[in-house]
Amino acid sequence: MTHVPPGPDAPDTPGLYDAIDGPETSEAPTRPGRLALLWSAKIVVSIGLLYVLLSRVDLARLWAIARMASVTWLAVALGLYFVMVFISAWRWGVLLHAQHVVVGLGPLLRSYLVATFFNNFLPSNIGGDVIRVRDTALAAGSKTRAATVVLVDRGIGLLALVFIAAIGASLATSTNPAMAAFGPGLLWLAFGGGTLAGGLVVLKPDAVGRMLAPLKALHQEWVEERISRLVSALARFRESPFALALGFAGGIVVQAVLVLFYAAIAQAILVSIPLAHLAVLIPLSFIVQMAPVTVNGLGVREATFSFYFARLGLPLESALALSFLGAALVMVFSLSGGIANLTRGHSGQRTIS
Numbered sequence: 001m002t003h004v005p006p007g008p009d010a011p012d013t014p015g016l017y018d019a020i021d022g023p024e025t026s027e028a029p030t031r032p033g034r035l036a037l038l039w040s041a042k043i044v045v046s047i048g049l050l051y052v053l054l055s056r057v058d059l060a061r062l063w064a065i066a067r068m069a070s071v072t073w074l075a076v077a078l079g080l081y082f083v084m085v086f087i088s089a090w091r092w093g094v095l096l097h098a099q100h101v102v103v104g105l106g107p108l109l110r111s112y113l114v115a116t117f118f119n120n121f122l123p124s125n126i127g128g129d130v131i132r133v134r135d136t137a138l139a140a141g142s143k144t145r146a147a148t149v150v151l152v153d154r155g156i157g158l159l160a161l162v163f164i165a166a167i168g169a170s171l172a173t174s175t176n177p178a179m180a181a182f183g184p185g186l187l188w189l190a191f192g193g194g195t196l197a198g199g200l201v202v203l204k205p206d207a208v209g210r211m212l213a214p215l216k217a218l219h220q221e222w223v224e225e226r227i228s229r230l231v232s233a234l235a236r237f238r239e240s241p242f243a244l245a246l247g248f249a250g251g252i253v254v255q256a257v258l259v260l261f262y263a264a265i266a267q268a269i270l271v272s273i274p275l276a277h278l279a280v281l282i283p284l285s286f287i288v289q290m291a292p293v294t295v296n297g298l299g300v301r302e303a304t305f306s307f308y309f310a311r312l313g314l315p316l317e318s319a320l321a322l323s324f325l326g327a328a329l330v331m332v333f334s335l336s337g338g339i340a341n342l343t344r345g346h347s348g349q350r351t352i353s
Contacts, residue, residue, distance in 0.1 A: 042295045049299030057316045065269050065321040073268035077261050081333050084257040091250035095149050098243035099236050101140045110340050111135040117337025144229035160251030161283045162191045168279025205234035265325050271318045281308045
């Protein structure tokens with residue numbers, strides 16, 4: 001997932017309902033020229049950012065840092081990534097249970113691995129979300145309920161990400177006043193605002209339904225039915241505050257393990273960066289990648305790493321090596337999802353009942 005835990009927790013979920021369960025209407029086809037122009041622009045931005053960054057570093061030194069990386073620490077990093085995915089799948093199950101949908105951890109983990117594969121090998125994170133929704137739609141009784149669970153899972157993951165960043169910024173600023181530019185106050189404000197907004201959505205599902213009512217003008221019967229199912233799903237979450245709290249706790253653990261994943265890579269390439277700073281940098285890089293201006297965050301992620309390392313007085317080569325190796329390990333791990341997808345394809349098990 002552009003190394004975003006399916007989940008954890010990041011970008012490109014808007015439009016999820018349309019992608020999995022759109023109304024059967026004869027809409028005009030997407031303009032291929034416009035789509036091609038959009039992706040061309042993203043590719044240009046990604047390549048441009050990478051060109052600028054690579055032109056400012058010693059490529060021989062960058063390659064030497066990557067080539068001398070400790071295989072043992074890289075293996076530890078891969079193990080930590082699996083732990084993160086495992087906890088993410090468990091958290092997904094907790095939220096499904098709040099909807100009275102009981103699914104075993106094994107099928108959810110398999111689906112999550114497949115989603116991770118599609119998130120990293122498709123040009124948008126929405127691909128993995130669609131997989132998760134389709135896999136659980138049968139058990140949930142509707143695609144709308146399954147999609148609502150995934151959206152809530154994403155929202156909780158995002159809150160946990162900002163929470164970890166706020167803690168990291170608080171610790172980093174106390175030891176290094178030069179990092180005040182990443183003021184913890186703003187992050188805590190964002191976390192508080194996000195929690196308040198999320199709480200209102202769960203506590204007032206009927207209000208959400210009224211806010212979405214104007215959309216009925218697009219397709220009266222279809223939209224009305226989906227809004228009704230959405231409100232019903234949110235009402236069930238309101239009745240299960242413990243599940244939401246448990247999901248948030250799981251989200252914090254997921255984000256913490258993701259920070260440790262990068263800490264292990266930093267150890268592999270002998271980069272001395274305090275854990276508190278990684279707790280700021282990693283969430284910050286994922287937040288920046290939410291801007292749909294590059295291909296899966298390529299380029300803007302490396303720019304974020306480089307900017308932060310420069311503030312710490314660390315070499316840009318180390319910043320790029322950490323970012324590139326992190327992305328490479330996630331891609332390697334994601335191949336397990338491709339294998340899982342092929343395996344269940346042969347057995348005919350593409351939905352969870």
